[in-house]
Amino acid sequence: MSSNNHDYLDVWKGMEDMKRLKLARSIGVSNFNSSEINRILVNSDTVPSVNQIEINPTYTDLELVAYCQSLNITVLSYAPFGFMVPRPFVNNPTNSTFEEPVLVKLAKKYGKKTNQVVLRYLIDRGTIPIPKSVNKERIKSNIDVFDFSLTSEEIYSINELNENAKVYNFDQEHLTAIFDYFDLY
Numbered sequence: 001m002s003s004n005n006h007d008y009l010d011v012w013k014g015m016e017d018m019k020r021l022k023l024a025r026s027i028g029v030s031n032f033n034s035s036e037i038n039r040i041l042v043n044s045d046t047v048p049s050v051n052q053i054e055i056n057p058t059y060t061d062l063e064l065v066a067y068c069q070s071l072n073i074t075v076l077s078y079a080p081f082g083f084m085v086p087r088p089f090v091n092n093p094t095n096s097t098f099e100e101p102v103l104v105k106l107a108k109k110y111g112k113k114t115n116q117v118v119l120r121y122l123i124d125r126g127t128i129p130i131p132k133s134v135n136k137e138r139i140k141s142n143i144d145v146f147d148f149s150l151t152s153e154e155i156y157s158i159n160e161l162n163e164n165a166k167v168y169n170f171d172q173e174h175l176t177a178i179f180d181y182f183d184l185y
């Protein structure tokens with residue numbers, strides 16, 4: 001049940017109707033945890049195509065990603081740069097930066113930049129990162145990640161940076177700060 005008393009299962013059933021009517025090719029969810037996904041699986045006919053969730057080096061959420069992948073639910077990883085970029089709407093609980101030595105070492109090894117190592121890490125975990133930039137050079141850099149890949153050990157070494165530090169929390173206090181910052185009223 002969401003905070004404004006809409007049951008997401010009712011919404012999901014409406015989305016299933018859209019798929020049946022061929023108004024949508026595939027349907028998915030965002031910010032769903034494993035219990036919420038389970039409730040959909042038990043009460044509907046459609047497995048979500050995707051779950052869009054926050055994943056980055058300081059919020060790795062290994063369990064939820066593994067659970068989604070075990071069900072063939074594609075994980076879209078938003079906020080891929082976590083607290084490496086400014087998040088003015090929330091206090092930064094980490095020391096995370098693009099100069100993190102683990103990332104710098106890998107960037108040197110592959111002749112890439114650390115933002116590219118982070119995106120490659122998310123791709124090599126089988127997720128689809130969705131970085132956002134308004135800067136042409138950074139957009140070019142963010143897409144230039146398909147000429148190298150990380151080994152399993154390198155992925156594990158980045159997993160070790162996890163601090164369970166999430167940029168986007170959706171409790172009322174954080175939501176108000178996010179809405180204020182992005183002027184969403």
Ligand SMILES: NC(=O)c1ccc[n+]([C@@H]2O[C@H](COP(=O)([O-])OP(=O)(O)OC[C@H]3O[C@@H](n4cnc5c(N)ncnc54)[C@H](OP(=O)(O)O)[C@@H]3O)[C@@H](O)[C@H]2O)c1
Pocket residue numbers: 030031052053078079080081082085086115130131132133134135138139141142168
């Ligand atoms: N489903 C949800 O609940 C949810 C929640 C949050 C976000 N999202 C989606 O996820 C997308 C990405 O989230 P996000 O905006 O948090 O992503 P992000 O890419 O982790 O962060 C965006 C910030 O990173 C900077 N940046 C981007 N590329 C960079 C680079 N190569 N080097 C240095 N800084 C860089 C951007 O600044 P510049 O623009 O100046 O480059 C911007 O300030 C959004 O478009 C949104 O649609 C979904």
